[in-house]
Amino acid sequence: MFNVALVLAAVALLLVVVGGIQPLAARLRLPPPVLLAIFGIAIGAASSLAPQSAFDGAARLYQGLPITSETIIYVFLPLLVFEAGIVSDVRRILEDAAPILLLAIVATLVTTAAIGFALWPLAGVPLVDCLLLGSVVATTDPAAVIAIFRDVGAPARLTRLVEGEALLNDAAAIALFVVLLGMIVSGREPSVAAGTREFAVAFLGGAALGVAAGRALLYAVSWLGGDRLAEASLTVALAYLAFIAGERLFHVSGVVTVLVAGLTVGAVGRARITPYNWAFLVDLWEQIAFWARSLVFVLASILVPRLLLNLDWHDIVLTGVLIGAALAARLFVLFGLLPPLSYFGLTQPIGTAYKLAIAWGGLRGALTLALALAVSENPALDPSVHHFVAVLATGMVLFTLLVSGTTLRPVIRLLGLDRLSPRDRVLRDQVLALAYQEVCEAVRETATQYALSKEAVAETVGPYEAWIESAGVRDEAEVALTGRARLAIALLALANQERALVLEAWSQRTVPASAVQVLLRNADALIEGARAGGRLGYRRGAKVALSFRFGFRAAYVLYKRFGMARFLADRLGERFEVLLFTRLLITELIGFTGRRLHPTFGAEIAELARKILSSRLAATTAAVEALRNQYPDHAAALETQFLRQSASRREMGRYQALFEEGLIAREIYDDLRRSVDEARQSEHRPRFDLGLDTTRLIGRLDLLSGLDKAQLARVQRLLRPRFTVPDEVILRQGERADAVYFIASGAVEVRLSRQRIQLGTGDFFGEMALLTRQPRQADVVALTYCRLLELGKSDFEKFMAENPDARAEINRVAQARLEMNRRGVAIVTDA
Ligand code: CMP
Numbered sequence: 001m002f003n004v005a006l007v008l009a010a011v012a013l014l015l016v017v018v019g020g021i022q023p024l025a026a027r028l029r030l031p032p033p034v035l036l037a038i039f040g041i042a043i044g045a046a047s048s049l050a051p052q053s054a055f056d057g058a059a060r061l062y063q064g065l066p067i068t069s070e071t072i073i074y075v076f077l078p079l080l081v082f083e084a085g086i087v088s089d090v091r092r093i094l095e096d097a098a099p100i101l102l103l104a105i106v107a108t109l110v111t112t113a114a115i116g117f118a119l120w121p122l123a124g125v126p127l128v129d130c131l132l133l134g135s136v137v138a139t140t141d142p143a144a145v146i147a148i149f150r151d152v153g154a155p156a157r158l159t160r161l162v163e164g165e166a167l168l169n170d171a172a173a174i175a176l177f178v179v180l181l182g183m184i185v186s187g188r189e190p191s192v193a194a195g196t197r198e199f200a201v202a203f204l205g206g207a208a209l210g211v212a213a214g215r216a217l218l219y220a221v222s223w224l225g226g227d228r229l230a231e232a233s234l235t236v237a238l239a240y241l242a243f244i245a246g247e248r249l250f251h252v253s254g255v256v257t258v259l260v261a262g263l264t265v266g267a268v269g270r271a272r273i274t275p276y277n278w279a280f281l282v283d284l285w286e287q288i289a290f291w292a293r294s295l296v297f298v299l300a301s302i303l304v305p306r307l308l309l310n311l312d313w314h315d316i317v318l319t320g321v322l323i324g325a326a327l328a329a330r331l332f333v334l335f336g337l338l339p340p341l342s343y344f345g346l347t348q349p350i351g352t353a354y355k356l357a358i359a360w361g362g363l364r365g366a367l368t369l370a371l372a373l374a375v376s377e378n379p380a381l382d383p384s385v386h387h388f389v390a391v392l393a394t395g396m397v398l399f400t401l402l403v404s405g406t407t408l409r410p411v412i413r414l415l416g417l418d419r420l421s422p423r424d425r426v427l428r429d430q431v432l433a434l435a436y437q438e439v440c441e442a443v444r445e446t447a448t449q450y451a452l453s454k455e456a457v458a459e460t461v462g463p464y465e466a467w468i469e470s471a472g473v474r475d476e477a478e479v480a481l482t483g484r485a486r487l488a489i490a491l492l493a494l495a496n497q498e499r500a501l502v503l504e505a506w507s508q509r510t511v512p513a514s515a516v517q518v519l520l521r522n523a524d525a526l527i528e529g530a531r532a533g534g535r536l537g538y539r540r541g542a543k544v545a546l547s548f549r550f551g552f553r554a555a556y557v558l559y560k561r562f563g564m565a566r567f568l569a570d571r572l573g574e575r576f577e578v579l580l581f582t583r584l585l586i587t588e589l590i591g592f593t594g595r596r597l598h599p600t601f602g603a604e605i606a607e608l609a610r611k612i613l614s615s616r617l618a619a620t621t622a623a624v625e626a627l628r629n630q631y632p633d634h635a636a637a638l639e640t641q642f643l644r645q646s647a648s649r650r651e652m653g654r655y656q657a658l659f660e661e662g663l664i665a666r667e668i669y670d671d672l673r674r675s676v677d678e679a680r681q682s683e684h685r686p687r688f689d690l691g692l693d694t695t696r697l698i699g700r701l702d703l704l705s706g707l708d709k710a711q712l713a714r715v716q717r718l719l720r721p722r723f724t725v726p727d728e729v730i731l732r733q734g735e736r737a738d739a740v741y742f743i744a745s746g747a748v749e750v751r752l753s754r755q756r757i758q759l760g761t762g763d764f765f766g767e768m769a770l771l772t773r774q775p776r777q778a779d780v781v782a783l784t785y786c787r788l789l790e791l792g793k794s795d796f797e798k799f800m801a802e803n804p805d806a807r808a809e810i811n812r813v814a815q816a817r818l819e820m821n822r823r824g825v826a827i828v829t830d831a
Contacts, residue, residue: 011295018294031144033297033365034405037398040301070377072299072370074243076292078258080366082239083289084167085262086269087282093164093263099341100161104168106337111138111329112176118325119392123318129385132180136372136393137326138173141365142166144405145358152418158354167259170367175202175253177371185380205252210260213242217265218272228277232284235265271516275507293366300369300394311391319395326396330359353415361408363400368393429471430489434600436464483605488534490601490609495526495538497592501585510645512685515577522582535612542616545582546623548575548725559723565690568723572627573634573688579624580638586617626726630745630785637686644683648676690787692721697744697789702762706805714802718795724782731780737769738793746786751779752821758783767814770796777821 017039025032093100115134120127142162149159179198188194217238224230239258246257270278334355342349350358372393376386412418440461447457502519505511511519522545529541548556552575555567590613598606628635652673659669691697694716698704704715722741724730730741730748742764750757750765759765769776770793791799800807 014295014298015291018291018298029409031147031363031401031405031408033141033144033293033363034401036294036297037301037401040298041398044302070374072296073374076296077255077367077370078239078243079288079292080296081170081255081258082235082242082262083285083292084170085259085264086235086266086285088163088167088263088266089160090263090267093160093167096161096164099338100164100168102337102341103161103165103333105172107165107330107333108135108138108169108172108176110333111326112173114329114332115322115325118321119318122321123388125385125388128180128184129388132177132184132375132385133322133389133392135173135177135180136375136389137322137364137368137396138176139170139364139367139371140166140362141367142361143365144363144408145361148361148408148412149357152412154354154417158350161350162358171206171253171256171259172203174255174367174371175199175206178202178253181375181378184385185378202253203256205250206246206254206256207260209246209250209252210242210257210262211264213238213245213257213261214264214268217261218268221269221272226274226277228280231273231277232281235281235285236288238265268517271506271513271520274509275503296366296370300366300373310387315391315395319392319399322392322396323399326362327359330362334359353417357408357412357415357417360404360411363405364393364397365401368397372397426485427489427492429474430486430600431493433468433471434493434596436468437596437600440464484534486601486605487608488530488537490597490605491530491535491538491612492527493597494589494592494609494613495523495530495541498526498585498589499523501588505581508649510642510649511581512577514574515581518574518578519581519585522578535608538612542619546579546619556725565692565723569688569690572690573686576624576627576631576634576638576688579620579627580635580642583617583620583624586613586620589613590617626784630787631688631691634686634688641683641686645680648680652676690723691745692723692787694719694721694789697721697787700744700761701742701789703742703764703806703809707803711803715799718799719789719791722788722790724786724788726782726784728782729779730782730788731766731776731778733776733779735776737766737776739790740764740766740770740796741780742789742791744787744789746782746784746788748786749781749783751781752777764810764813767796767810768817771811771814772818 018036021032021035021039025035028035112131112134115137116127116131119130119133123130142165145162146159149162176199179195179202182198183195217234220234221231224234238261242261243254243258245254246252247254250257269281273281334350338350338355372390375381375393376390378386443460444457446452499520502511502516502523506513506516522541525541525544526538527541529537529539531537533540552568552571555571558564559568590610593606593610593613597609601609624635655664655669655672655676658664659666664672698712698716698719704712707715719742721744724746733751743759743761745761747758747760748765750759765780766776768774800810
């Protein structure tokens with residue numbers, strides 16, 4: 001039995017220590033886990049060295065806590081893993097999915113194998129046990145490396161790579177751990193094939209379950225009406241439920257399930273949960289994970305000395321081998337596997353100095369200790385295995401923390417990674433200058449508003465302006481910045497501003513959730529583009545933003561192959577919104593160019609940036625108009641909705657002002673607010689409709705206007721609607737003919753070898769090949785979004801037989817076209 005008050009006091013005291021260690025670690029510039037470990041070991045050591053002392057009491061208290069490996073795994077692991085998932089930027093990780101997945105999974109397997117085979121001949125335990133140890137230490141804790149990378153301003157992409165790799169690494173290592181443990185416990189003959197299969201099932205099954213769980217949570221969130229406390233509670237519940245469901249119900253990897261659930265929530269949630277609530281959620285999780293990590297650390301390290309008590313020379317040698325093998329495996333992955341990846345363009349090349357830093361920074365942390373504890377308490381395992389895994393894994397953790405962790409910073413300095421390149425420094429200076437300029441402007445505004453003295457203003461803005469001045473001089477002296485580089489920096493500033501504008505619009509709810517994700521992705525592409533490729537990169541990013549993306553194309557294939565129009569319509573609706581909003585953004589950015597870029601970068605650069613924006617605006621407008629021309633009603637509905645939303649935001653603002661000024665009572669205010677809320681909620685996003693109703697489309701065809709009701713009804717059964725996007729090739733020259741097409745809306749272009757002819761609403765094409773029984777005469781390409789009515793070959797014959805007037809007209813047009821083409825050919829031969 002344990003005493004509740006005592007346990008609570010023990011945990012609370014631990015939190016005091018954990019809290020106190022943070023500032024100390026910052027002061028000593030050491031990763032906090034290093035200090036936590038030292039502290040824990042000190043308590044544990046004191047108790048084993050000096051029994052009956054006060055330390056012993058403390059240690060006994062902690063060792064006596066009802067915390068078993070099972071507690072650690074079930075209580076802390078889901079929290080740690082979920083947090084890691086929720087805070088990572090999945091979209092960014094997906095961009096580097098290939099190298100990250102490869103690194104994570106392959107690296108885990110390589111490390112496990114390297115360690116297993118290195119120890120096997122020396123350790124005197126079966127190979128599976130050695131492999132089990134390998135999987136225990138294959139998890140890496142990237143926090144220390146990432147913190148330092150951030151400090152030294154390493155490329156964001158590299159930091160993401162390390163982060164993403166560590167994340168999946170943990171999942172892969174734990175899934176592998178579970179498989180190996182299962183093999184040992186069940187006493188089965190270990191087999192690579194069975195192991196691989198189990199590993200794949202655990203991993204993929206967990207991933208699928210995780211996506212479903214994350215989605216379910218987001219669905220539930222939409223019912224909570226934006227209550228942040230409720231949302232946060234659900235996420236905590238999700239972490240545990242996903243883990244337990246994965247482990248106990250579906251028999252897949254619980255860790256992978258939780259991780260993927262977290263990733264899903266992180267990826268989609270940002271655009272489903274309001275930014276304010278999201279920030280709250282992330283803060284809360286940071287706190288939870290911090291507690292979990294710290295407690296695991298201290299508790300595990302209190303147990304360390306006891307484990308290390310019966311340490312002998314053999315163990316020390318084995319630990320040395322283990323550390324060597326782990327380091328060698330990591331170096332092999334970084335130097336042996338990464339280069340081919342970057343050779344095939346799957347990832348950007350990583351400099352040698354960074355690789356060495358990543359290898360040296362592969363600290364092992366709370367997770368390794370938790371897994372080691374799980375092994376050391378597993379009754380199904382042989383005591384010799386307990387000792388073997390626990391001692392070696394702990395030794396490895398201690399080594400990486402106390403040796404790598406404390407030397408990481410000097411090593412980074414030695415490798416020269418803490419020095420900014422001249423170009424990066426100029427970039428930083430310019431960005432800062434821009435920010436300072438804003439500060440100065442705001443100060444001046446405040447001063448005017450409150451009629452403050454000129455001296456006070458000068459005093460306040462003086463230091464900023466001096467800094468801007470001196471930075472300019474310094475930068476110019478150091479690197480003569482070419483106009484091109486300055487333009488690149490200006491474009492980067494623009495792209496950053498675009499991102500900020502999207503987030504602002506999202507927090508004010510003027511842009512719908514589905515569009516936010518796309519808009520953010522577009523802004524990110526511009527940022528990356530400007531950073532990596534300057535003006536060209538920015539242009540490329542802008543072009544990609546306007547192109548039809550993978551999701552759209554997939555929906556289009558679904559429509560064309562299987563006639564599923566819903567997905568396509570939704571994607572088009574989304575495109576409509578995104579384009580409309582992009583246009584607003586660009587217009588605002590053009591203003592920004594005049595106000596901010598001009599003072600910092602000078603007239604020439606500002607003008608260039610404005611030109612680039614103008615051409616973006618023109619391209620976006622063209623894309624909007626292409627849609628609007630075919631779907632004017634939907635465009636109007638979207639615009640109305642946008643205006644209504646900003647109107648209701650204003651309305652709310654007014655009510656609030658009136659209430660705060662005491663002009664309306666609280667009940668009235670609440671009432672008004674509720675009515676605005678209700679109006680907002682009841683307002684549905686206009687859903688995009690492709691408008692492919694055959695009856696209505698037929699009405700647009702003059703050719704069929706002479707038909708009576710019965711004839712129309714029969715024709716209607718023969719015709720099939722078809723939707724096309726701009727630039728889609730509908731017919732190809734030389735193909736065998738199987739249908740004719742009537743244009744119910746839109747325009748196409750007939751591409752003959754010598755000329756191009758445009759056809760519009762009411763025209764038809766594809767008849768010549770059917771009438772002459774020849775292959776197609778020309779390519780026919782859609783110029784706009786089109787709605788066509790398609791008439792198959794045999795139906796066409798039926799149609800011609802039944803409708804003499806239409807037949808006469810079609811024959812006449814075909815004859816004229818034939819003549820025209822022949823003449824065209826004749827002219828060519830004459831020439
Ligand atoms: P078909 O040959 O089946 O496929 C290409 C189509 O382009 C053709 O039928 C006509 O419908 C159309 N076409 C060919 N030449 C002309 C033309 N001179 N003017 C308009 N349409 C044409």
